[in-house]
Amino acid sequence: MSAPTTSSDRGGFQSRLGFILAAAGSAIGLGNIWRFPYTAGENGGGAFIALYLLCVLGLGVPVMLAELAMGRATRHNPVGAYARLGGRRWAAAGGLGVVTGFGILAFYSVVAGWTLGYLWHAVSGTFAQPIDAKTSGALFSGLISDPVWAVVLAGLFLALTMVVVRAGVGGGIETASKILMPVFFVLLLGLALRSVTLPGASKGIAFMFEADFSKIRAPVVAAAMGQAMFSLSLGMGAMITYGSYFPRHENLVVAGVSVAFFDTLIALLGGFLVFPALFAAGIEPSAGPGLVFVVMPTIFHHLPAGQLFAVAFYALLAIAALTSTISLLEVVVSYFVDERGWRRPRAVYLVGGACFLLAVPSALSQGALPALSDVLGTGQGWLDWQSVVFGTYSLILGALLTCVLVGWRWGAEAARAVVEEGGHRLPMAALWSVLVRYVCPLAVVAVLVYVIRTGASF
DSSP states (O other): OOOOOOHHHHOOOSSHHHHHHHHHHHHOOHHHHTHHHHHHHHTTTHHHHHHHHHHIIIIIHHHHHHHHHHHHHHOSOHHHHHHHHHOGGGHHHHHHHHHHHHHHHHHHHHHHHHHHHHHHHHHHTGGGSOOOHHHHHHHHHHHHHOHHHHHHHHHHHHHHHHHHHHTOIIIIIIHHHHHHHHHHHHHHHHHHHHHHTSTTHHHHHHHHHSOOGGGOOHHHHHHHHHHHHHHTTTTSSHHHHHHHTSOTTSOHHHHHHHHHHHHHHHHHHHHHHHHHHHHHTTOOOOOSTHIIIIIGGGTGGGSTTHHHHHHHHHHHHHHHHHHHHHHHHHHHHHHHHHHSOOOHHHHHHHHHHHHHHHHHHHHHTTTTSOOHHHHHOSSOOHHHHHHHIIIIIHHHHHHHHHHHIIIIIIIHHHHHHHHTTTTOOOTTHHHHHHIIIIIHHHHHHHHHHHHHHHOOOO
8 A cells, every 4th residue: 555645745835826826837838939829820810819718718717627626626636636536437537647747748848958958059149140041940950850969958857847846846836936937927028028119020910910700710710729728738637736736715716717817918928029020030930849949040130139139038938848847747746646655756756767768769759760750651750749649639638538527427516616615706607517517528529529630739
């Protein structure tokens, strides 16, 4: 039998602010800086943003509150939460959340490591000189294809993550979040303000915010729903885990809505940062990691105080990535602390080490190892496959299982009672119950059908 968990192993958030900053940090990641604004610009601009906000309110917030309620009710990790609320057979659903967090952390740490590499280039003055697109592309290819640097950078980022998580929830995650998130916001706000004041910046703002409702079709709706789920860290056990550390006397509704608000605000500010700068330099935007790792380096020289802009920009990305990897590691660590009786340091070291081993193939597949496409003829590498399996399918299934458990097995009324602990009322509680029981599951199934039929990923 596992040893009982001690309070020092599990811990908890000491304040509502600490929880909000930590949970917002989990939700805010690299995708907020480049993926959301680009997706908005390509799918109707302001029309897509309006649709996305509707998805956040009608899908993201209800499911988030459901996950937070599961954690608060059980004071356990995803496996323990599902088992205690749904029965032993539901433990596998919680296990999916733990595996999803582990899998996402493995490939995400590789991409996060690239931000450290580019931060070093920015500090050392690489971007102070004119760089054309060909040179920038070669710099990026050289970084990700170098087997030593690719592995070292991923390992370094995981080590930083492990340092924070080992210190515990209050002393590590909450303390780090209270430092990192304000710094992140100040950097982002400062860069965005500078970007929108550049000559020609108005074209970048128009690119993202001009409403084109003719582009709103079924794929765009699915993309908005998927973005809402992924951006809010739903379906991966993070909000269940963080909810288990949330003080019972605090207002869970205010905390959950605040997380969604800050996550959306950061995504919009990311658009104000990236696109005005691109259009001011006369460069058309491109999708994916190339936007921040290939295109952005070509514009720093054209900006006033360009090197300072570059340093702040990649520091911003590194902080965004770190706050996300912290929550992903904590999901897995909390499982071994709660269910296996492990001490926190042991769990952090073993889980972090295992995650590093899984990250190595993704790091090497960019250059030193044959891509999965070379083996299976699929056109996707190891990192791409990890992203699709863990970052798309597992997330969708996890969100669906949350809706089924809370809406039908445990019961929306029981969940509502947990949300309202401490005398805090859940506004429009009847509507929330309908959304969790009917609307959200159908929406998640629709997203699942869409990604299966189209092969799309988040």
